[in-house]
Amino acid sequence: MNEYERMLENAYKKIKVVSVGAERFTIPKVMGKVAGKNTIITNINDIASHIRRPVEHLAKFLQKELAVSGKLESSSLVLKTKLNSQKVNEKIEQYVKEFVLCYECKKPDTEIVSEKGVKSKHCLACGAKYPIKSKI
Numbered sequence: 269m270n271e272y273e274r275m276l277e278n279a280y281k282k283i284k285v286v287s288v289g290a291e292r293f294t295i296p297k298v299m300g301k302v303a304g305k306n307t308i309i310t311n312i313n314d315i316a317s318h319i320r321r322p323v324e325h326l327a328k329f330l331q332k333e334l335a336v337s338g339k340l341e342s343s344s345l346v347l348k349t350k351l352n353s354q355k356v357n358e359k360i361e362q363y364v365k366e367f368v369l370c371y372e373c374k375k376p377d378t379e380i381v382s383e384k385g386v387k388s389k390h391c392l393a394c395g396a397k398y399p400i401k402s403k404i
């Protein structure tokens with residue numbers, strides 16, 4: 269095996285470790301910085317794609333829960349206050365519990381369905397279906 273093949277093999281091993289649908293679903297931690305009076309979350313797109321939800325929806329939830337205005341700017345979310353990352357991570361965890369993980373089997377293989385204006389979380393793994401209380 270040459271150097272290049274070895275490198276590829278290692279790369280594939282790494283991919284397997286983080287694949288979605290693994291036994292333990294992990295939520296990526298936020299990365300970002302405080303700039304002046306703003307907090308900039310630079311990996312919001314990665315988090316949204318990992319949990320397979322629209323980034324706009326996640327951004328809206330965070331703004332409401334953290335009671336702060338903000339906007340999506342290229343691949344970052346700019347929140348107009350100083351926040352510590354722990355606080356943001358907690359809110360993302362809350363988002364995942366509410367909108368992503370199945371209450372029944374705890375798997376992340378769910379989809380949000382809207383029927384007659386009522387949103388529900390439908391689990392593709394076990395078939396459970398729950399109404400979503402949040403108005404976002």
Ligand SMILES: [Zn+2]
Pocket residue numbers: 370371372373374375391392393394395396
């Ligand atoms: Zn389920």
